[in-house]
Amino acid sequence: MDLPTLPELYKNLFKAYSPQGWWPIQGVYEKHNNHIRVLTEKERFEICLGAILTQNTAWKNVEKSLAALQKHDLLDPQKLERRDMQKLALLIRSSGYHNQKAKKIRAFLDFLKNKKSISQPITRENLLSVWGIGPETADSILLYAYHQPVFVVDAYTKRILGRMGLVEKDADYELVRSLLESAFASKTEQEKVKIFNEFHALFVEHAKQYCRTKPLCEQCPLNTSCAKRI
DNA sequence: CGCCAGGTGGGAT
């Protein structure tokens, strides 16, 4: 059993699964002249909301909430701001933790408004200062909405790398992130954005198909390069 | 039915 390097793992996953094309909102990541197009403000905002709503929640449930917000023409910070928290919570009910998440969205709206008035750029640091936005949500927003080269580490990433034997099972977020980012340090910023986007999506797909809570190691495409530390 | 889902903040130790 030989453990792969992270670029090799990326290649192996890429071969095992077809390109995923995230963020999973219709049309966002379709190619334009072989590179991703600039997103509209509305698309960016929708991705930010999705990043908050999907915290510890299946994406399927988030889609319903986003559809409800779209239907009420609320995929816009100024319009959403005028809803009180109770009404907002009701609209996003399907995402679970809806009262908490309504509060988080409210905090994010305050952040956007405040940022505009002092025209601060979006950085990891100032995102992390928002109540309800932790490392994964911040990095999802930076990578998927703002195309900044940060790796989004999630429970699946840690599960897969932990089981394979590439990191300790209880490795913390920042360690795993720096490991993954260092592995592609020689790439250009734009290449990193593409790789980090796709790699994260492949981790999710692999975790759903084989590296589940109860893993299906027998049929797993990475079977021969895994320590199987379940 | 039970388990799990692309986490985070708060409080106790």
Added chain:
DNA sequence: ATCCCACATGGC
């Protein structure tokens, strides 16, 4: 620093 828990709906 590090554990433990509340937060909640929907799909399988």
